[in-house]
Amino acid sequence: MDSKLIKEQEIKRNINNAFRSAEVTVVRRRRISVRFRAGILPAFISYLKEYMGFVHLVMISCVDWLEDNQFELVYHLWSYEEHIHAMIKIRLDRDNAQIKSLSSLWPHAETYEREIHEMFGVDFEGHPGLTDLILEDWSDLPPMRRDFDTRAFVAETFEWRKGREDAQDVRQTISARYGETIPEFKKDK
Amino acid sequence: MNDDLDRQNNNIIANWARKHSLWVLAYGTGCGAIEVPPTMTSRYDAERFGITGMATPRQADVLLITGYLAIKTLKRVIRTYEQMQAPKYVIGFGSCTINGGMYWDSYNTIKRLDDYIPVDIFINGCMPRPEGVIDGFIKLQERIARGQAKGWQHYQENLDWYRANQKKVIKNWTMPDYNW
Amino acid sequence: MAALLTKEKETTLYLGPQHPGITGNMMVELKLTGDTIQRAKTHVGYLHRAFEKLMEERLWMQCFPIVCRICVPEPDPNEENLARAIEEIEGREVPERAQYIRVLMLELARITAYLMWMGGQSGSMGLYTMPQWSIGDRDYILDLFEELTGGRVYHMYIWAGGVRRDLPVGFKDRVRKVMDYIESRLVDYDRLLFENAIFLKRAQGIGIIDKEKALEWGVVGPPLRGCGIAHDVRKDEPYEVYDQLDFELITHEGNDVYSRAMVRRKEIEQSIHIIRQVLDKMPSGPIHNPGPNPLKWKVPAGDAYVRTESARGEFGYYVVSDGSLKPRRVHVRGPAYVHGIALLEHLLQGANVADVSFIMNSLGTCPPEIER
Numbered sequence: 001m002d003s004k005l006i007k008e009q010e011i012k013r014n015i016n017n018a019f020r021s022a023e024v025t026v027v028r029r030r031r032i033s034v035r036f037r038a039g040i041l042p043a044f045i046s047y048l049k050e051y052m053g054f055v056h057l058v059m060i061s062c063v064d065w066l067e068d069n070q071f072e073l074v075y076h077l078w079s080y081e082e083h084i085h086a087m088i089k090i091r092l093d094r095d096n097a098q099i100k101s102l103s104s105l106w107p108h109a110e111t112y113e114r115e116i117h118e119m120f121g122v123d124f125e126g127h128p129g130l131t132d133l134i135l136e137d138w139s140d141l142p143p144m145r146r147d148f149d150t151r152a153f154v155a156e157t158f159e160w161r162k163g164r165e166d167a168q169d170v171r172q173t174i175s176a177r178y179g180e181t182i183p184e185f186k187k188d189k
Numbered sequence: 190m191n192d193d194l195d196r197q198n199n200n201i202i203a204n205w206a207r208k209h210s211l212w213v214l215a216y217g218t219g220c221g222a223i224e225v226p227p228t229m230t231s232r233y234d235a236e237r238f239g240i241t242g243m244a245t246p247r248q249a250d251v252l253l254i255t256g257y258l259a260i261k262t263l264k265r266v267i268r269t270y271e272q273m274q275a276p277k278y279v280i281g282f283g284s285c286t287i288n289g290g291m292y293w294d295s296y297n298t299i300k301r302l303d304d305y306i307p308v309d310i311f312i313n314g315c316m317p318r319p320e321g322v323i324d325g326f327i328k329l330q331e332r333i334a335r336g337q338a339k340g341w342q343h344y345q346e347n348l349d350w351y352r353a354n355q356k357k358v359i360k361n362w363t364m365p366d367y368n369w
Numbered sequence: 370m371a372a373l374l375t376k377e378k379e380t381t382l383y384l385g386p387q388h389p390g391i392t393g394n395m396m397v398e399l400k401l402t403g404d405t406i407q408r409a410k411t412h413v414g415y416l417h418r419a420f421e422k423l424m425e426e427r428l429w430m431q432c433f434p435i436v437c438r439i440c441v442p443e444p445d446p447n448e449e450n451l452a453r454a455i456e457e458i459e460g461r462e463v464p465e466r467a468q469y470i471r472v473l474m475l476e477l478a479r480i481t482a483y484l485m486w487m488g489g490q491s492g493s494m495g496l497y498t499m500p501q502w503s504i505g506d507r508d509y510i511l512d513l514f515e516e517l518t519g520g521r522v523y524h525m526y527i528w529a530g531g532v533r534r535d536l537p538v539g540f541k542d543r544v545r546k547v548m549d550y551i552e553s554r555l556v557d558y559d560r561l562l563f564e565n566a567i568f569l570k571r572a573q574g575i576g577i578i579d580k581e582k583a584l585e586w587g588v589v590g591p592p593l594r595g596c597g598i599a600h601d602v603r604k605d606e607p608y609e610v611y612d613q614l615d616f617e618l619i620t621h622e623g624n625d626v627y628s629r630a631m632v633r634r635k636e637i638e639q640s641i642h643i644i645r646q647v648l649d650k651m652p653s654g655p656i657h658n659p660g661p662n663p664l665k666w667k668v669p670a671g672d673a674y675v676r677t678e679s680a681r682g683e684f685g686y687y688v689v690s691d692g693s694l695k696p697r698r699v700h701v702r703g704p705a706y707v708h709g710i711a712l713l714e715h716l717l718q719g720a721n722v723a724d725v726s727f728i729m730n731s732l733g734t735c736p737p738e739i740e741r
Binding site: 214215216217218219220222223224226227230231232242244246257259261262265269291292294295296297298315316318 | 386387388389393394414415416417418419422423426434435438441442485488500501502504505507508511521522523737
């Protein structure tokens with residue numbers, strides 16, 4: 001098993017030589033995961049991009065860990081040379097979520113950051129324009145946060161058609177309308 | 190004015206002509222737009238029934254709402270609908286226009302299309318097959334021939350009700366209030 | 370005359386969302402002087418359904434009908450990704466036959482997406498015969514889907530642990546027949562579109578992606594291979610049984626709309642080739658490795674990123690589970706997210722207004738996967 005992970009272990013060693021504080025784990029073949037601190041993130045990412053061959057920014061995800069009062073930003077990078085996917089995970093304080101923007105490294109990082117700003121309320125320093133990307137005239141909580149209750153919002157904003165809320169059996173309606181009997185189905189045991 | 194509208198609606202010859210040339214506005218508002226090309230092209234060939242696409246709202250007769258409407262799209266749809274010339278018909282396409290469908294608890298899609306614009310025919314299914322779409326169009330044609338497809342007239346008469354519903358979800362109403 | 374042009378005022382043109390040339394429901398805001406685009410800005414969000422939020426409210430099994438609605442022309446990579454991500458977190462094995470059936474589905478879906486794209490690409494230059502042919506032919510594959518899964522467009526066929534149904538009797542023969550038919554039609558497509566003098570004149574030298582910067586820009590899929598860079602998830606990180614199948618990686622030099630079109634055109638042949646191999650090699654055996662009762666199905670805590678090569682490029686899912694009945698987070702990476710916003714804005718600079726929808730189609734911009 002270990003013999004197959006030579007490339008991954010080598011990358012882990014290289015990263016640890018350059019950045020001692022990075023906690024690198026080899027998840028499986030072609031996957032490494034790095035825990036890092038938010039302070040010098042741009043330097044770390046540009047090191048990965050320029051020297052380690054992680055040229056492809058796959059995406060930036062954000063996970064809301066409401067229990068820990070933290071956001072986890074995950075930067076997905078892919079190396080076309082080594083065929084290795086790196087996930088750089090950063091924890092941010094939920095109340096004061098701020099991080100430096102990567103829009104100078106990749107042009108499309110800008111779009112991802114705009115979306116995370118809009119959906120979670122994370123602030124990106126040095127971003128050229130954190131305007132709305134997807135929503136329009138949104139005044140509520142950023143909707144992808146765990147504490148935003150979409151069902152309560154829907155119940156307040158929209159009106160459902162009758163029959164939706166009790167989710168009754170359609171066959172009853174049909175049988176009432178056409179006078180047909182509902183066939184008995186075998187009960188699952 | 191209403192008498193005038195009624196007379197327009199009940200004109201048998203005009204209805205017969207309208208029924209056979211339904212120009213559909215090419216506005217793919219949702220995922221149902223994927224079943225419109227098969228309906229229009231060689232296999233199902235909706236043009237047999239006089240149904241064909243049209244690029245501008247001013248010359249279109251039918252607004253096909255192909256699926257869920259995000260609030261951001263709803264604003265554009267209302268604008269588009271009001272630009273169309275009467276008589277105009279709306280087809281709600283897919284379950285999500287009827288009661289929200291799959292997206293019943295989504296914060297960004299409307300649940301009942303007929304609260305915001307008048308709908309003449311609903312086609313259910315997620316998504317409806319091209320046969321279902323053509324069947325919906327034929328039902329619309331029958332309603333037009335009988336003078337029952339009066340959604341546009343209903344919209345004019347109950348504009349305040351529709352406007353109140355629309356303004357409830359569209360927070361920043363930047364459009365001009367419609368002038369009949 | 371030149372002085373007149375430089376003095377010309379900058380005008381703003383909003384293309385879309387209601388515009389037949391736009392691929393789906395999105396808007397491009399163009400700043401023009403005369404006919405030339407100075408700056409372009411993409412506005413998306415017209416199709417936002419908050420799938421990622423909805424999935425946090427659903428059981429794991431209920432997520433499968435949701436994800437396939439993320440990308441309409443080609444829904445199968447979504448199901449495949451979610452299934453594979455869950456399998457990776459759970460460590461669940463997939464029977465070999467199910468893997469072959471998944472590859473069959475994915476390749477059939479790729480062909481349908483390319484046929485759909487052919488219609489859009491030629492429709493955007495005013496060649497309306499092509500949609501009549503290619504979308505009509507696409508329906509034969511949709512019939513196969515319908516027979517196998519019950520749905521024409523959305524299949525909900527691939528699920529965690531395998532696939533939902535086994536192939537019906539005689540299905541393989543019908544797939545072979547349709548593949549033979551599509552292959553015979555390729556000659557007609559070549560004559561009508563790919564060797565068409567108008568298309569050659571129109572497509573060459575338009576929408577050029579800088580080859581040096583392509584990787585950095587995040588270009589994936591056919592646009593990347595249209596720059597002559599040979600990267601494909603099926604080869605780079607083989608999933609399912611792609612490493613046991615023989616197929617060529619198509620690249621084309623030129624970096625323009627034409628080279629992207631040729632990549633797609635040749636990939637249809639490769640897909641047909643793959644499908645024939647799959648049909649020949651498919652072993653018998655079980656098709657599903659069942660998990661727990663879906664109502665009590667808890668995926669163990671963990672996270673996984675999986676990727677699939679869709680018709681537009683790398684389609685990725687990042688799935689996080691906290692060990693409960695519902696996903697913690699599912700983040701979707703659609704290839705159009707990069708192609709349709711940052712890259713499109715870049716490519717449109719200096720282009721002609723008439724080429725906007727042409728370039729958009731060649732990138733395969735698909736708004737539903739941008740905003741989910």
